[in-house]
Amino acid sequence: MDTLPTELFQEVFAFAVGSPKDVHLHSDIAPLTIAGILAPYRLAAVCTAWRAICLQTAELWAYVQLGDCAPTHVSHYTALHLSRSAEHPLDVWAADFASVADDHDVYYALLEPIIENAYRWRRVRLCFPQYAPFRRLLAPCSSMPALQSLVFITGSVRSNKMVGDEDEEPEEMDILSNSPRLTYLAKHVLSVAICTSMNRLQYLSVSLRDTRRDTFLWRALAMTPNLKELEIYFPFYSGIEADPELHTKEISLPQLHQLSVYGFPPENETPWIDKLHMPRLEKLVCSIESCDYLAPVYAKVRKEVRHVVITSVETRPGGYFCDLDARSLDRLSSLDTLELRGITQLMFKEHNQSFFDHLIGGFEDETRTQPAWAAGFEHLILRDCTVYFNACRMLAHFVNMRESAAREGGQPFDFQVHDCMFLATRAQEPVAFEPVRSHFANSMFYGESPHSYYPGEEDDEDDEKYGAKWSVELLEELILRGDQPESDDEQPEEAATTTSSQTANSLPALEPIEEEPECNERSLAEATMPTLLATINASPTDHAVPV
Template sequence: MAFIPPVLALPPEITAEIFSHYVGTSTHIPPRSGGPLVLAEVCTRWREICLSTCSLWASVSIDDRCNWNHQVNLLLLQRWMARAGNHLLDLNIWMRSSSPFPILSQYSSRWRSLRFRLNASVPFPFPNGTRVLALVRLDITIPNPHVAVTVTAFREAPSLREVLLSSLGPSQSILLPFVQLTFLRLWRISLQQCLDMLKETPKLEVLSVDTATSRHSSLQFVSPTLSMVFPHLHTLSFCTGSSTVLDHFTLPALETLKLTSFKGDGVARLLELAVRSSCSPRSIAVWFMEYEMSYRCFRAFPSLEKVEIFAYPCSPEPCDGCTLASLVNLLNKDDFLPALCEMKISHCPTEISSSVLAEMLVSRWHGHREGVARLKSFHLSFSFSAGIGSSAIDELRGRVRPLKEAGMDLVIERTPY
């Protein structure tokens, strides 16, 4: 009897599952490395499994590194799409050429997610009659905001729930079924356009707004009496920009905040929003924020159970309040983050006394402080630029090892950059 390697004795469905992890979430066409074609070349059995497993062909990326004027590449794309069978498709299209779009449009009824860069200098590549019944997620970037364009191809998308729009210019518009969306990310979009869209999205659960690098004017007049209530919105991400948009929100269900480079004016508006909404956020993540602004947010929300702080990897010499020690001193107070259960500090630019940190963690872990929750998880990573040596890291770890052995989720490390 011929010897059969164990890997070839696996049931086809198990082998196909292993193949899906190798292929990953997306394969470039033409493939540069990996992908189902590589697996199909190994042996006859693997080839049969690859060619019969539609999911291996259903997630693809297309970009300008391929010459789409060559017929052989278009033929490869056509056959690749056919291999996906009836499986839903996830497409990532990042190119200027419109040659592949007629082929892709043939399969529009099976698009599940679509991410693409729209070249506004050429006609929109999908016909208005395109049917996108299965489309759940749409991500559109328009690199040239100065060319007028109106996108109507996705207004009839009954399954659409998640939309990401980037770099929408003042003379550009996209017609979408906003009323059914639960996730919306707006990036480099004017204040007026942002509000116009949000007025049509009463079912939002997650909203991300980033106007920090907007190239378009956001100084249009917006009625100060405009008010929008989002009863289901539980997660808000906001980056530096026109924080006046917060003046128009009421978010009674808000649970998670993600703030990037927030300034004093933005923090003040956020706190007013919290009072107006009577919300009690449970989680907050702050990125690249001044320590004082971060602490104001923390103090304003005593309901916070999870806090994440991401500092600048390379920070100038910090002032007295911008040290890890100052945060630890605040955590020793009962009225500062009393509900805190998880804390993660990344790229910390300053060091701290091992005994001071250990005392705070012991105090928070044992839960003997009335009205203060037990701190169950604490992750701390020092920035490479902080100049903290291995011996200092080892000393910190040694001090807090008893807490780790007692069950606390405790990580202390140094980032490699």
């Protein structure tokens, strides 16, 4: 190894350390694990030769991840990385430092070295605490020629409303006037409005307080002709106001191919999206709460949109129980993919049952009017959903019907289920999914009796009799309550007469479940920094470790 050139070692080390993983198809970054943070220090501690190579490789130190831990540790770590990375472009991921959020001087001192190197920023994610000194923090950020991705997020919200007073106007700051490479911007700091030209921007994500005061979005859209994806979060509280005279001019977004809308749009506002001209829009993503808000737009984009995603808003559990309206999708004549994502209580409400009845029934009942997109519909995808059995039967029948038609030369069909839970009313009824079990990835089936069906596992003799596997979680609950599993009229007689004691005796011993320690951003940082500092202060050995 001593004969290998230094440049090869540098390439190998850079590959081993890696760059922060993208969490979006563009450039937003996710935090590294402890192993990722320690990687350059461990490489430098192998031997003196490797240490010299690591110190010469600025790329290894060009990622700064700041967690909410002791300020002295943060300052030491930041100074070390800024020094060793020389003039290499920086990737920065910073937490909101909730423990010092009320002390603006301490908070500013932690971020000041990072802010002073804004001209080196490449991909940056800053999470600000509420009431942070934005003007003081961001004033030096006027020139960022290497910047490709910028994410501003407000954390540590301590009120029922979003950041700032209801009568407080957002502070406008021209901080991106010299960022010619910027293609990704996510602004979720509600008290700062960025006013600048962004004609190269391709991805924009914005949180709004209300459409009357947050005019940043409308100005930005008028200056982003190359925008490909637009993501908008409406506030999750009532009482917002809308200005009917605000959206009077049509804005053209000729390159936009994906639009995402989340939250609770104003009830008294004409959809502003109706003023957008989106000739290439292919994918529409919306939360359940905004489905009705977007309904008038479907007719306008009926020939363009091919993929619709309906999701839930995790920050507001009430959103799980909102109604789905399949009829609003009827206008999308080119729709070929429908994806339901993160929706619990699916089919719990009668109205949501009619969603599937309308969605699926039109394909099998010739007397009913089929949706406009029925002829080209190819993909139905469920992700992280909880589905009750009244939908299970319809889905299984629907999939079998479409696949049979495809085998006979009809329209190809793709049905995918990922990480879902299906709740049946009787133990035997999950057997209905046996013909389509290959579609279910990491999904589980539960019934009121202690039978659970795990796709992808071989059934033993008893399981073949009942068409189900034991659910450890459900069994544990039954044992603790002393309940007897409910029998089914259609089960064999010997199964129907099983007593609770016999059932309990036939169960495998349950191992005690150990609770995993709570892991949050602060605990991760506190666990990382002492190890990191010990590694920094360690002396490299004189003998290389075999590779």
